[in-house]
Amino acid sequence: MMAPQKRSAEEAESLLVGVRSIVFDIEGTTTPISFVKDTLFPYVRNNIDGFLTKNFENAEVQKAITALRDLATKEKEEKVEGAVEIPGGDASKEDVVKAVSENVKWQMDGDRKTTELKALQGLIWKDAYESKEVKGELFEDVGPMLKMLAEEGVQLYVFSSGSVEAQKLLFANSSQGDLTDVFSGHFDTTTGSKTESASYKKIAAEIGNEPKDILFLTDIPEEAEAAVAGGLRSALVIRPGNADLTDEHLQNFACIERFDELYGDEDDEDDIKRFAGDNGEADDDDDDEDEGDEDDEEGEGDNDDDDENPDDI
Numbered sequence: 001m002m003a004p005q006k007r008s009a010e011e012a013e014s015l016l017v018g019v020r021s022i023v024f025d026i027e028g029t030t031t032p033i034s035f036v037k038d039t040l041f042p043y044v045r046n047n048i049d050g051f052l053t054k055n056f057e058n059a060e061v062q063k064a065i066t067a068l069r070d071l072a073t074k075e076k077e078e079k080v081e082g083a084v085e086i087p088g089g090d091a092s093k094e095d096v097v098k099a100v101s102e103n104v105k106w107q108m109d110g111d112r113k114t115t116e117l118k119a120l121q122g123l124i125w126k127d128a129y130e131s132k133e134v135k136g137e138l139f140e141d142v143g144p145m146l147k148m149l150a151e152e153g154v155q156l157y158v159f160s161s162g163s164v165e166a167q168k169l170l171f172a173n174s175s176q177g178d179l180t181d182v183f184s185g186h187f188d189t190t191t192g193s194k195t196e197s198a199s200y201k202k203i204a205a206e207i208g209n210e211p212k213d214i215l216f217l218t219d220i221p222e223e224a225e226a227a228v229a230g231g232l233r234s235a236l237v238i239r240p241g242n243a244d245l246t247d248e249h250l251q252n253f254a255c256i257e258r259f260d261e262l263y264g265d266e267d268d269e270d271d272i273k274r275f276a277g278d279n280g281e282a283d284d285d286d287d288d289e290d291e292g293d294e295d296d297e298e299g300e301g302d303n304d305d306d307d308e309n310p311d312d313i
């Protein structure tokens with residue numbers, strides 16, 4: 001495999017000319033793909049029993065359990081292999097917790113993305129973020145660049161297959177602080193699939209910009225193609241841990257490894273430091289929480305995850 005042939009910085013400079021809004025993908029773009037696989041999913045497995053026991057009487061938790069029970073009953077009737085039933089009625093709390101936990105782990109083993117599963121996962125992650133046991137992981141350039149772009153009047157949005165609520169939690173409880181205010185809005189797959197152009201047309205209509213004035217940033221070429229088919233601009237983001245891009249994709253799209261490359265201008269290094277804000281840490285190389293390791297930029301892109309769509313929170 002050849003080293004990625006990125007377009008030059010001069011070309012990248014044109015990426016922001018006339019852009020009024022930027023729409024960001026999350027996994028593989030602002031956040032390592034491994035965050036979901038190595039942090040969020042294991043958190044659910046390791047904490048579900050305790051979470052259910054502690055929050056069993058909570059109305060939202062009960063609603064999520066009921067939904068999982070109804071799904072399991074339906075799937076048992078349909079003879080779905082391995083479906084784990086959840087007792088209702090007069091079953092003890094312990095038995096229900098145990099069955100829900102088994103059901104959730106069985107669904108996760110099969111990499112299922114059912115609405116019922118996502119609902120309970122979402123409640124567990126909310127608890128994890130709010131108790132500060134989990135922080136939304138961001139590549140080191142993300143926070144400072146989002147602040148800078150917002151400050152410059154560019155409207156920022158998210159389009160991810162993670163629910164809008166999950167997106168907000170990640171950015172509100174990020175490793176770089178609360179970034180809630182930089183965003184003008186959030187979109188998830190209730191708007192449509194990320195690989196269909198209609199979704200991007202809808203987003204443009206909701207944002208209220210001409211599609212051509214909106215830039216979509218993602219790691220997945222099929223999503224970039226759909227955005228372009230919807231009339232938007234798009235650039236591919238190459239991050240450590242992402243799947244390799246083909247030469248064709250590298251040729252067809254502008255590709256960036258850091259958001260400051262949107263400017264194609266070295267002077268912006270200083271701007272980024274300036275916009276790192278009061279804590280001033282975001283661009284420091286000694287940042288010990290840093291996930292977006294600059295030293296790894298060469299030869300990265302190995303991805304042992306065969307998941308076609310890594311955006312799966």
Ligand SMILES: [Mg+2]
Nearest residue numbers: 025027028219
């Ligand atoms: Mg992605």
